[in-house]
Amino acid sequence: MPYPSSEALTAATLSFQDSTPYAEQFGDVYHSNEGGLAQARHVFLSGNDLPGRWQGRAEFSMLETGFGLGLNFLATWQAWRADPLRCRRLHYTSIEKYPFHAADLAQLHARWPELDAFSVQLRAQWPALTAGAHRLLLDEGQVELTLVLGDVADCLPRLDLRCAAFYLDGFAPAKNPGMWAPPVLSHLHKLALPGATLATFSAAGPVRQALRQAGFVCKRRPGFGSKWHMLAARFSPEEALAQSLRSVTNG
Template identity: 40%
Template sequence: MASPDQTPMLDWRDETIPVSRRFDDPYFSLAGGLDETRHVFLAGNGLPGRFRDGFQIAELGFGTGLNLLATLLAHPGPGHLHFTSFEAFPMAAADIARALQAFPEVAGIAPGFLRQWESGETTLRFPHLTATIILGDARETLPAWPGKADAWFLDGFSPAKNPELWSAELMAAVGRHTAPGGSFATYTAAGHVRRALAEAGFTVTRKPGFGRKRHMSVGVLQPSATASRMSPG
């Protein structure tokens, strides 16, 4: 699935938490990755309350697939969701399986995900959700994506350690690929990220973070931003 330069280099903390050597950052919160996903990405986007048939989630940073699995747990149906994730360094199924052992709640749905991922599939099918994992540098793949998200999970490694995934140019692309009334949520409250998202057309709000993180950021695309993209020129 991944070429050598795309393979993530991992260390393991407490034998269960993968840490990227490339970015010196863990893949999920040491205080509880599944709880963080629910607090930041689901609640931060007003989910699952906004789910409807055809609802589109997009994500920067697929990692272990934990956000996908949390979404599956939150959406038993009815209605079918679409989940698109952009990932430059896809993890091997065996490493994902090792990481997911920390979360007994996903044990019932993880095997179906892992079977598809191990077989090399990047379109993953579940009863009430279809996930598409787009491999490669998001700075190239996101601008080329034809979709528009109703909700964004901005979950790259720390802006201080992976600045490429938080640049003003990429945040502008996030704004262009957001549906009218669409939202974002992210664990970071870094000033330059918040400013970039505001410039991309979002109203940006700081909220209490998860665990040791004092703050996180959420936002909704302003109607004026949507209108300006639809106007001539």
């Protein structure tokens, strides 16, 4: 992944729809009206069976598509810090095309005072909004956040990672189809450790199909709030191929 460059990015615009943070670039909200932090815990932490899966490990690596408000990261960091059996080091990589300025993050994070200590540390190291990979060492170096600023279609193929968990959080597929395109999701195959898990709020058929093609066995779980379903998946290429063949046969 390249080092940060001088190429400036378009920052996210701070706006709201019925008091919920809203992305004007995509015409969609950043999280459910029923609660952003609760959604992060239900969909992404529970969807990846965390904190259990990092317990007892020396390190645990994760990848997120769509940093957004940073809620998923802050919720994960908070859960890691609260877990006495946590891994010694947490590596968290996140891709974001439209990052917020630090001042906007401060205003947004004020809605969740229980995250204040984590938000303060994050904002203290918040990088200039330039394209490339920005490495932030947090919690006395035990938490490493690599914030990759740029388009996911350009950045994902350039990552050199092996991940145990994935958060796919790029707005609804209908609003942001580029984030969910099969050529984009196919790159997860090269980044996943055996048995890696994945979670996303979207349970759309094309997303399930693209993830199966990338080697993930998908299962629908109860969604957050009023949303009926979400997806949880496990990286198992042989089983995913068999699942795909059954889907075609039953077709």
